[in-house]
Amino acid sequence: MAVDITLLFRASVKTVKTRNKALGVAVGGGVDGSRDELFRRSPRPKGDFSSRAREVISHIGKLRDFLLEHRKDYINAYSHTMSEYGRMTDTERDQIDQDAQIFMRTCSEAIQQLRTEAHKEIHSQQVKEHRTAVLDFIEDYLKRVCKLYSEQRAIRVKRVVDKKRLSKLEPEPNTKTRESTSSEKVSQSPSKDSEENPATEERPEKILAETQPELGTWGDGKGEDELSPEEIQMFEQENQRLIGEMNSLFDEVRQIEGRVVEISRLQEIFTEKVLQQEAEIDSIHQLVVGATENIKEGNEDIREVPHL
Amino acid sequence: MAAAAAATAAAAASIRERQTVALKRMLNFNVPHIKNSTGEPVWKVLIYDRFGQDIISPLLSVKELRDMGITLHLLLHSDRDPIPDVPAVYFVMPTEENIDRMCQDLRNQLYESYYLNFISAISRSKLEDIANAALAASAVTQVAKVFDQYLNFITLEDDMFVLCNQNKELVSYRAINRPDITDTEMETVMDTIVDSLFCFFVTLGAVPIIRCSRGTAAEMVAVKLDKKLRENLRDARNSLFTGDTLGAGQFSFQRPLLVLVDRNIDLATPLHHTWTYQALVHDVLDFHLNRVNLEESSGVENSPAGARPKRKNKKSYDLTPVDKFWQKHKGSPFPEVAESVQQELESYRAQEDEVKRLKSIMGLEGEDEGAISMLSDNTAKLTSAVSSLPELLEKKRLIDLHTNVATAVLEHIKARKLDVYFEYEEKIMSKTTLDKSLLDIISDPDAGTPEDKMRLFLIYYISTQQAPSEADLEQYKKALTDAGCNLNPLQYIKQWKAFTKMASAPASYGSTTTKPMGLLSRVMNTGSQFVMEGVKNLVLKQQNLPVTRILDNLMEMKSNPETDDYRYFDPKMLRGNDSSVPRNKNPFQEAIVFVVGGGNYIEYQNLVDYIKGKQGKHILYGCSGLFNATQFIKQLSQLGQK
Numbered sequence: 034m035a036v037d038i039t040l041l042f043r044a045s046v047k048t049v050k051t052r053n054k055a056l057g058v059a060v061g062g063g064v065d066g067s068r069d070e071l072f073r074r075s076p077r078p079k080g081d082f083s084s085r086a087r088e089v090i091s092h093i094g095k096l097r098d099f100l101l102e103h104r105k106d107y108i109n110a111y112s113h114t115m116s117e118y119g120r121m122t123d124t125e126r127d128q129i130d131q132d133a134q135i136f137m138r139t140c141s142e143a144i145q146q147l148r149t150e151a152h153k154e155i156h157s158q159q160v161k162e163h164r165t166a167v168l169d170f171i172e173d174y175l176k177r178v179c180k181l182y183s184e185q186r187a188i189r190v191k192r193v194v195d196k197k198r199l200s201k202l203e204p205e206p207n208t209k210t211r212e213s214t215s216s217e218k219v220s221q222s223p224s225k226d227s228e229e230n231p232a233t234e235e236r237p238e239k240i241l242a243e244t245q246p247e248l249g250t251w252g253d254g255k256g257e258d259e260l261s262p263e264e265i266q267m268f269e270q271e272n273q274r275l276i277g278e279m280n281s282l283f284d285e286v287r288q289i290e291g292r293v294v295e296i297s298r299l300q301e302i303f304t305e306k307v308l309q310q311e312a313e314i315d316s317i318h319q320l321v322v323g324a325t326e327n328i329k330e331g332n333e334d335i336r337e338v339p340h341l
Numbered sequence: 342m343a344a345a346a347a348a349t350a351a352a353a354a355s356i357r358e359r360q361t362v363a364l365k366r367m368l369n370f371n372v373p374h375i376k377n378s379t380g381e382p383v384w385k386v387l388i389y390d391r392f393g394q395d396i397i398s399p400l401l402s403v404k405e406l407r408d409m410g411i412t413l414h415l416l417l418h419s420d421r422d423p424i425p426d427v428p429a430v431y432f433v434m435p436t437e438e439n440i441d442r443m444c445q446d447l448r449n450q451l452y453e454s455y456y457l458n459f460i461s462a463i464s465r466s467k468l469e470d471i472a473n474a475a476l477a478a479s480a481v482t483q484v485a486k487v488f489d490q491y492l493n494f495i496t497l498e499d500d501m502f503v504l505c506n507q508n509k510e511l512v513s514y515r516a517i518n519r520p521d522i523t524d525t526e527m528e529t530v531m532d533t534i535v536d537s538l539f540c541f542f543v544t545l546g547a548v549p550i551i552r553c554s555r556g557t558a559a560e561m562v563a564v565k566l567d568k569k570l571r572e573n574l575r576d577a578r579n580s581l582f583t584g585d586t587l588g589a590g591q592f593s594f595q596r597p598l599l600v601l602v603d604r605n606i607d608l609a610t611p612l613h614h615t616w617t618y619q620a621l622v623h624d625v626l627d628f629h630l631n632r633v634n635l636e637e638s639s640g641v642e643n644s645p646a647g648a649r650p651k652r653k654n655k656k657s658y659d660l661t662p663v664d665k666f667w668q669k670h671k672g673s674p675f676p677e678v679a680e681s682v683q684q685e686l687e688s689y690r691a692q693e694d695e696v697k698r699l700k701s702i703m704g705l706e707g708e709d710e711g712a713i714s715m716l717s718d719n720t721a722k723l724t725s726a727v728s729s730l731p732e733l734l735e736k737k738r739l740i741d742l743h744t745n746v747a748t749a750v751l752e753h754i755k756a757r758k759l760d761v762y763f764e765y766e767e768k769i770m771s772k773t774t775l776d777k778s779l780l781d782i783i784s785d786p787d788a789g790t791p792e793d794k795m796r797l798f799l800i801y802y803i804s805t806q807q808a809p810s811e812a813d814l815e816q817y818k819k820a821l822t823d824a825g826c827n828l829n830p831l832q833y834i835k836q837w838k839a840f841t842k843m844a845s846a847p848a849s850y851g852s853t854t855t856k857p858m859g860l861l862s863r864v865m866n867t868g869s870q871f872v873m874e875g876v877k878n879l880v881l882k883q884q885n886l887p888v889t890r891i892l893d894n895l896m897e898m899k900s901n902p903e904t905d906d907y908r909y910f911d912p913k914m915l916r917g918n919d920s921s922v923p924r925n926k927n928p929f930q931e932a933i934v935f936v937v938g939g940g941n942y943i944e945y946q947n948l949v950d951y952i953k954g955k956q957g958k959h960i961l962y963g964c965s966g967l968f969n970a971t972q973f974i975k976q977l978s979q980l981g982q983k
Contacts, residue, residue: 035363035371035458035490036581038468042487045465045472053476083426090381157422159413163386166412170382295724302727 082151082164089143089171096136097178100185103129107185126189133182140175144168187297194293198286355499356961357662359544361400363492367458368409368430371486386429386452387414388421390439392460393432395506396495399631402661417442421451428454428485434493435463444474447483454485461493461536491581493540494963497631499662501945502963504537506630509966514604514938515976517558531558534937534965535565539573541963543581548574549599549933551910552895557603559937563910566601570912596913597931600892604938607887608837609770609803611941611973612796614762618678619671620942622660622746624969625753631660635749658742666739672946675750682743689736696726696733758788766800771884783820791825796970799834799977808838829981830974836981886947888934892960893951896929933961939973940964 107126151164365374368387387406389397394416397406406414415421417433429452433439447455457471468487475481496502510516512530542549548570553563574580604611615621627634637654660667666685670678699722754760765782779801783794798821802808809817818828885893894904934948945962952960968976 035367035488036462037371037486037488038463039485039487041465042468042472042484043481045469046476046481049469049472049476053473094381159415159422160424163384163412163424163427166407167382167384170384170410170412174382291721295721299724299727 082147083167085143085147086167086171089140089147090174092136092143093140093171093175093178096133096140097181100129100133100178100181104181104185108188130182130186137175137179137182141172144172144175183301187294190297191290191293195286195290198289356502356541356545357400357496357499359546360396360492360494360496363490363544364397364400365409367432367488367490368406368411370428370430370456371458371488374409383410384412384427385410386424386427387411388417388429388431388433389414390417390433391507392434392493392505395630396460396492397432399495399497402659421446423449423451426453428452428456430456430458432458432490433460435459435461435467437467440467440470444471447471447474447480448478450478450480452483454483455480456485457487458490459488460490461540462489462491491540491543493537494544495630497967498945500949500959500961502541502961503940503967504534504963504965506966508533509968512965513968513976514973515979517938518605519980527561531561531565534562535569538562538566538935538963539569542570545597546582547597548582548912549597550929551599551601551912552904552907553601553910554603554606554904554907557605557937559601559603560908562935562937563601563908567910567912574912595927595930597933598896598929599933599935600895601935601937602888602891604936604940605837606891608834609800610886610888610943611939611968612799612970613766613770613943614759614793614796614970615943616674616760616763617672617942617946618675618747618750620946621675621750621754623942623967624971625750625759626746628969629967633658633660633746635745637745656745658746664739664742666743672949675747675754678743679747679751682740682747685736685740686744689733689740692729692733692736696730699723699726757790757793759793761788762793762797766797769801769804772804780816780820783817783824786824791821791827792971792974794821794824795826795830795974799830802831802834803838827978829979830977832981833977834981884947885951886944888936888944889947889951892932892934892948896932896958898926898928930957931959933963936964938964939966939968941967941969 107129148165148168151168152161362374366372368374368385370385401409403414411430412427413424417431417439431443433443443457446452471484472481475484494502494504495506504512512533516522516530517527551563551567553559574582615624622628622633634655634657637656660671662668666681670681673681761782779798782788783798788794789797798817808814818831821828821831891904893899894901895907936944940962941964948960948962952958
């Protein structure tokens with residue numbers, strides 16, 4: 034259990050001050066001292082590097098706050114129970130995406146710039162190490178914030194893919210309006226069935242639920258007069274068949290979702306690896322160039338030898 | 342009752358965790374550390390002295406330091422350049438030289454702000470020295486915080502700690518037991534030990550009940566420690582043991598027992614040859630602060646004439662808590678370890694093959710529409726394979742590490758026939774009949790180094806009830822000298838035996854048996870690298886070393902002539918004098934065994950094995966310094982020379 038003796042220390046400082054005054058020892062403390070302190074501070078290199086580093090960090094912080102602020106709206110798109118405030122149009126989302134990307138690019142460029150400049154002026158090994166580490170920290174911070182962004186983007190992309198997929202799920206050229214309406218009715222039941230499924234399922238069903246009320250009324254109005262027993266039976270059979278089809282299609286949808294998420298994850302991993310390799314390839318390139326130079330010089334030296 | 346048990350279990354949450362948490366808090370500018378994934382980076386520089394380095398290195402790896410925001414970690418007494426605009430965290434002992442150097446740093450304005458943390462409490466006068474320097478350098482406002490950390494001990498395992506590594510010599514067995522020690526020197530040594538123990542209990546957050554034997558160095562330590570704890574408890578304002586400094590889930594029902602023993606009660610164990618993995622590594626290889634250094638000989642190769650001879654590679658490995666294999670097997674007998682490494686290797690290879698197979702499947706099925714379901718399945722597999730790759734690589738690294746270490750140990754075992762020594766010593770210590778004569782083993786040129794033989798003989802000498810006759814002794818001495826041993830340790834042991842009234846010599850060691858060859862042949866047949874040909878497959882039977890026995894008596898409140906007259910101290914009691922009658926009649930749930938004069942992994946392992954059988958009981962093992970048999974022999978030798 035650590036004990037804070039800072040107050041004790043300050044008390045010691047006071048004791049020493051009074052003691053020194055009593056002894057008449059000239060000391061840098063007191064009123065003069067503080068002025069000296071001010072003087073001494075300003076010529077001291079305030080660290081151009083660190084102030085710029087802190088600037089970059091505050092930028093990244095702004096990006097993070099921006100993303101977090103709009104995150105809820107960004108993700109929570111399809112809840113039709115939300116008020117107008119909550120809705121975000123796609124264009125707005127695109128705007129956010131674009132802005133975020135530009136921001137991230139500028140930040141990483143700034144970091145790169147800092148990196149090259151940091152090593153130019155200073156000759157001390159320790160300071161170099163320190164600065165490299167600081168820049169690593171900043172880059173890591175940027176990566177973490179970018180992760181926020183890429184997560185929300187992934188969800189959005191997945192949704193778009195699902196939507197496209199679903200729009201292909203409508204039954205084949207069945208011009209009979211009745212059948213199209215019955216298919217909507219049918220689609221409602223499997224959506225009801227799978228309501229307990231995980232949230233990822235909710236969106237396709239909600240889409241259907243959305244479209245359903247619009248067409249359902251239309252269907253109801255038309256079908257009433259003309260349903261004969263045979264047709265009812267036929268419709269029922271077709272219902273059953275369509276239920277089966279829809280179930281299998283929903284399974285496929287689920288699988289596709291899973292796959293897309295995995296693929297995006299894989300892509301992230303691969304991108305990271307490729308970027309890492311880029312750095313290494315650069316250093317290898319440097320080494321090779323250096324080696325070539327050395328060999329050239331070596332050859333020249335060897336050529337000179339017979340002349341001696 | 343269940344809640345109490347859970348509380349004690351949580352509180353016994355290892356000393357390692359407590360010290361790590363304390364260090365992390367210190368590194369976080371003395372504010373409790375919370376992980377925040379989108380937190381802004383803060384950076385700082387860590388300055389430590391050698392003591393601080395020894396404390397930090399078993400607990401935090403360089404990567405963990407980085408995660409806490411430390412860009413550079415430097416020794417106090419090295420050349421350091423000014424780094425502007427960065428806070429510096431100091432973690433040093435409050436010695437004269439350290440204080441001087443810190444004052445110099447302040448004067449040279451090396452860093453932006455200073456967070457001073459002293460490993461053990463700093464005295465008022467030294468604090469004023471720093472204040473003086475800060476004033477002179479106009480740096481008073483830069484000194485942001487000053488803390489006494491009370492962390493003056495090194496934790497090596499969840500339940501094991503040592504006092505120091507740097508100045509081991511100061512508190513070693515030799516230092517305490519040499520005949521020419523002066524009173525002041527003894528006082529210094531005792532003060533060092535007590536200071537560290539005090540820090541230990543502050544970090545643990547408990548006031549123990551102390552028991553110690555009479556007339557030993559351990560008694561001196563106990564008296565001083567009791568006094569120090571008592572003073573601190575009386576001082577209500579500054580007490581370190583008040584309710585809010587203790588963590589939640591404290592030892593609410595029971596206080597721990599501290600058993601202070603002196604090394605002199607058992608000199609045989611430090612010399613003993615051992616058979617468990619961790620103890621073997623410590624005995625045979627260069628192992629301290631959880632790091633083992635190996636020299637790898639780079640095989641027999643023909644180097645062209647005139648070329649420089651190949652250098653041996655030096656490799657060092659850290660054996661850390663995240664190393665699952667180590668945690669599982671550090672107390673296992675060596676043949677078991679060899680087998681387990683083999684098993685791990687096989688399972689790793691199976692997983693590797695699995696990943697390779699995926700590659701070929703992916704290549705084939707890429708085009709086929711009909712196998713879409715298979716493909717999606719493989720996508721999942723591929724994802725899991727990619728994400729499990731780091732895990733696999735880590736596993737491979739650990740397997741390589743342990744293969745190297747175990748191979749090195751095995752080489753020593755084979756070269757020095759350590760299994761023979763182990764078996765023989767066990768027999769001596771348990772007083773079963775010996776099949777081979779001691780003289781034979783000593784005279785055998787193949788078996789072991791001179792040091793091994795010396796160890797064996799010393800154990801024999803210590804363990805026998807009656808000393809061997811003069812003639813026999815001469816014979817042994819001659820054989821030993823022929824084998825190349827130095828006889829100084831024997832001198833000392835003779836004196837020691839004369840001093841201590843070891844009426845009941847280390848008895849009840851139990852017996853060991855040799856298991857039938859089944860296990861061994863299986864290891865050999867699987868084409869294992871660990872060809873233990875000719876190495877006996879010995880199995881340890883549970884036996885209690887003297888230290889364990891003493892602990893058992895005291896913890897379970899058993900009556901035993903050996904421990905009955907141990908002194909009893911309770912710093913929380915108002916009356917200062919001790920009584921021999923313990924007030925508490927219940928068995929203890931929690932105990933700390935501390936050996937003054939040095940300890941070793943054999944005793945540690947023995948205690949761990951002992952407590953494994955008991956539910957809900959917890960033991961911590963500590964010693965003033967860790968040394969293996971080689972170092973101990975050296976100390977005995979120096980003592981014998983005088």
